[in-house]
Amino acid sequence: MTPEVLYNIRTITYIIASATFIIGLKRMGNAKTARNGNLIAAVGMTLAIIASIFIHVNKVQTETGVAFEQVETPGFIYSLIFAAIIIGTIIGWLTAKKVQMTKMPELVSMFNGMGGACAALIGLMEFHHNTGNTGALIAIVLGLIIGSVSFSGSVIAFLKLNGTMNKPVRLPSYNIINTLVMIGVFAFGAYMIFSGTESSTLLYLLFAAALIYGILFTIPIGGADMPVVISLLNSFTGLAAAFGGFLYDNKVMLTGGILVGSAGTLLTLVMCKAMNRPLSNVIFGAFGGGGASAGDGPDVKGSIKDMSVADAAVLLNYSKKVVIVPGYGLAVAQAQHIIHELEMLLEERGVEVKYAIHPVAGRMPGHMNVLLAESNVDYGKLVEMEEINPELEQTDVVLVVGANDVVNPAAKTDPSSPIYGMPILEVDKAKHIIVNKRSMNAGYAGIDNLLFYDPKTSMLFGDAKKALTELVAELKTM
Amino acid sequence: MTEIINFIGTHQEIIFFIILSVFVGIEVIGGVPTVLHTPLMSGANAIHGVVIVGAIIVMLNVDANDYVALSLGFLAVVLGTLNVVGGFVVTDRMLEMFKKK
Incomplete structure (x- = not known):
């Protein structure tokens, strides 16, 4: 085959891959077709990667028109590429297969960081090949900056989700410092593009500065907002990939990158909307940060009512309608199977059981759905917030398992509360509320919850899995 | 200003x-x-993770005697693969749980 034919075969592969990305994303938006959509996109990606490795033909401009030249690559470079792909596949596959369902958000963040780092490395290596070409340098420097920010930001997000770093770290006037650092990084980038410098030292300094900015950007943001941040960093990596596509005039990188960039941005905004907070408030705001707002407890506190497992079992057994509100505590305790058992047991006795899913329950939107789906909970029993709220008034018992901020009435009643305005599950309308929690510690937002002092509320302290297991055992004796 | 206008003109398709x-x-x-x-x-x-295509292009054009570039390129391909493989596998695992019961 002539180089021209080979070049065009690669182009066709890229067209197919781009189409699979769009179809894949579209199908991922529907529970029935989602898995198939993911598979389609994966096949397209594989095709694009194979074509990129085996067809190394460059299109060059000559005096008479365009020519296609096949480039010989030394065999050992191919060995290196294959070795790298094999290593990446084994590590990626094993990690993705082995990790617990509860650790999924961290993992997504980590993989996102890897993509960002890859984009940053491309920028580091391509810089010197393109001195004097302003257009290419813009793509290189922006890809380097955004990729690095995405990488270091994702690492911090990973550490926060994983609990290694659970308090937001705030330097004094961090907003001003962060803005200045951001402006500085971009000004430095502009210098690298337009000054014609070839200094490697400066290039690595820019890399370091962008990494530091990624850390500064993520570190003040509270754990509860990490899903939004991961989604945002996800779209950053998409953007960095798109700059790579611009640099190489590679359409598949462009489509993949831009699709994720725009879809990711929209997803970020949708998540913010679910929490009723503007994105700027997440990035610059004061959510879940020690500080004044968190310290100000509600003025009037009643007393907390403790409840025994036996009492809880009796209450549940004689109810007509029970709504379970799962939260991160359920995920941490790995209590998704036992809660399903409880649900089936109650249903057998004629109790109607539903799950109320708050859009941001857990550490990621949809986190609870994934977790409950794992233990075979019927998809139809998971009811979203808007639909369940009107039903709560006719509910006999609401069982809150490891959720806190998403049922905090302060979001509706206390304008001084940091979560004021966030839509919540209005569980205080129900006849009884049982709250299972490990302790009286505040939730991720670090604020007190008036619900626990409600006369209708009883607290069932203990690890979710342990408490629910005891509850199931108790119910079985009745 | 003219530079910007012409830049847009030359790259209009993209x-x-x-x-x-x-x-x-x-x-x-x-x-x-x-x-x-x-x-x-x-x-x-x-x-x-399609950014891996860029890492492959870098590797294919790398100077075989430049060990720094070779190592960085190698690392970039590993990271890109991690993003692609890990990303698709983990998504599949999540979606597996949504399958019809």
């Missing part, structure tokens, strides 16, 4: 392409139910 892709990206995930946000984010995460 600019059209970018604008259309942005709208496709927005359209394609519009109206997705909340329950699918996590898998969707994860799936999108795998798709931006």
